[in-house]
Amino acid sequence: MPDRKKSSRGQSGFLSGLRKVFGLNIGTVMFGVLLMYMIFSMVVYMTSTHIESYQVTSGPLSRNETYTGLAIREETVFTASSGGYITYYAREGNKVSANGAVYSLSTVKSADTEVTLDHEALSGIKEDMLSLSKGFSSSNFNTIYSFKYDLSGSILQYATEDSDSTTTVSGQSISRAQMSGVVLYSVDGYEDKTVDSLTEGDFNQNSYQETDLKTDEQVQTGDEVYKLVTSETWSLLIPLSDKQAVKLSDLTTVKVKFSRDNATQSGSFSILEIDGSKYGKIDFSRGVIRYASERFLDIELVTNTVTGLKIPQTSIVEKECYLIPSDYLTTDDEGNRCFLVTSKNRNGETVNTYVSTTIYATIEEETTATSGDAEAESTYIYYVDRDDFSEGDAILNSDTGEKYVIGASDTIQGVYCINQGYAVFCRIEILDQNEEYAIVSSSTSSGISRYDRIVSNANELDEEDILY
Numbered sequence: 001m002p003d004r005k006k007s008s009r010g011q012s013g014f015l016s017g018l019r020k021v022f023g024l025n026i027g028t029v030m031f032g033v034l035l036m037y038m039i040f041s042m043v044v045y046m047t048s049t050h051i052e053s054y055q056v057t058s059g060p061l062s063r064n065e066t067y068t069g070l071a072i073r074e075e076t077v078f079t080a081s082s083g084g085y086i087t088y089y090a091r092e093g094n095k096v097s098a099n100g101a102v103y104s105l106s107t108v109k110s111a112d113t114e115v116t117l118d119h120e121a122l123s124g125i126k127e128d129m130l131s132l133s134k135g136f137s138s139s140n141f142n143t144i145y146s147f148k149y150d151l152s153g154s155i156l157q158y159a160t161e162d163s164d165s166t167t168t169v170s171g172q173s174i175s176r177a178q179m180s181g182v183v184l185y186s187v188d189g190y191e192d193k194t195v196d197s198l199t200e201g202d203f204n205q206n207s208y209q210e211t212d213l214k215t216d217e218q219v220q221t222g223d224e225v226y227k228l229v230t231s232e233t234w235s236l237l238i239p240l241s242d243k244q245a246v247k248l249s250d251l252t253t254v255k256v257k258f259s260r261d262n263a264t265q266s267g268s269f270s271i272l273e274i275d276g277s278k279y280g281k282i283d284f285s286r287g288v289i290r291y292a293s294e295r296f297l298d299i300e301l302v303t304n305t306v307t308g309l310k311i312p313q314t315s316i317v318e319k320e321c322y323l324i325p326s327d328y329l330t331t332d333d334e335g336n337r338c339f340l341v342t343s344k345n346r347n348g349e350t351v352n353t354y355v356s357t358t359i360y361a362t363i364e365e366e367t368t369a370t371s372g373d374a375e376a377e378s379t380y381i382y383y384v385d386r387d388d389f390s391e392g393d394a395i396l397n398s399d400t401g402e403k404y405v406i407g408a409s410d411t412i413q414g415v416y417c418i419n420q421g422y423a424v425f426c427r428i429e430i431l432d433q434n435e436e437y438a439i440v441s442s443s444t445s446s447g448i449s450r451y452d453r454i455v456s457n458a459n460e461l462d463e464e465d466i467l468y
Helices: 002-022 026-047 119-135 142-159 242-248
Strands: 053-055 057-060 066-072 075-079 084-088 101-106 166-169 172-176 181-184 224-229 234-240 253-258 264-274 277-284 296-302 307-312 317-325 329-331 337-344 350-355 359-364 380-385 394-396 403-405 409-417 424-427 430-433 437-440 453-455
Touching: 101 224, 234 242, 234 296, 242 264, 242 277, 317 359, 359 409, 359 424
Parallel strands: none
Antiparallel strands: 053 453, 057 307, 066 234, 066 296, 075 224, 084 101, 101 172, 166 172, 181 224, 234 277, 253 264, 253 296, 264 277, 307 437, 317 380, 317 409, 329 337, 337 350, 337 394, 359 380, 394 403, 409 424, 409 453, 430 437
């Protein structure tokens, strides 16, 4: 009995020691497994290739360059024919017709003018007021001020039919425009300048000064009181660097976007030299009234007109494809488009197999037309996936029985689309490109679309590689 008890106590002590050494609970086991997984994941991450994705955007290849242009117009400055206090009737920046009232002079300040109008004149003014009322919008309240000036000029216009440039009405000497044009009440010394008389210093905006002619003080005979821009034809000159001049040298017309109001219009373009420096000259035949009050205009030359889908150059890969004439395309029993591959089995029997494949591109085949086949249907070449065929395979024309032996190949450009988590080759057609980006067509069959995710570093993986 003593021996049995001793043996039992020895076994119990041994098992207790094992529990102390290997005493693991479920929490310890889970922590160990998690630690091992984290270590494994870190090693995989550090040793694997990292794929960068890019979301396809749309737009031009790059932003258009901006310039500050000097405007040259046909401008005539008019002076006061007598002295007095001036009242303006033509709104600045508006067009006045020939013989239209521009301003009046009076010997007393803020003189009241009494004008008698006939029934016809009153009816015309009422119609103008009714038209303003119907088309009025609170968002364009400034039209009220324009109408005020126009109405004052119209009343003076109706008051007399005298065609002279100066008319006297109730003690006021009314001055009329000698020609039609856009009225401005400021001068800056550029009124007599032409494109041929410009110097490099004329483009220095820091020395530019403009004099406001509007005043409530008495003017003297011969004082400058207003000017007219008398022609719709005007020019805008922009300084060019040598690089810009080379880039724009082939242009004859250019589209211009004006920064002030984002309006665009096209003009004739040429490059000239002033004091040894190159300048771009843009000639317009309209729009002078919109910018008549500004001598320097900030503009954007819209030269990057090619738009499409914008992708990085590093996304572009090439894929080699077999070329098969379109005449050999057929359909299987289920109506799927495919090619009929014909071959011999071991017994020498002919075996025909329908092979479906991806057609990446359809290119019209160049043919030499003759008078006899002027109405013949166009033929095309299909670019198909090389993985679905082998060089030397014979393709059968199911209508004529002719055979075409696969061998000719060519490469097409594309990107790897990863919307589904693996790399899918999509063909692209490049419209424009620079060192960093390419603009590709958005209408390419089986191509990419805006917001697709593509591989940015395409040389780091192969087609059909699984990413996630």
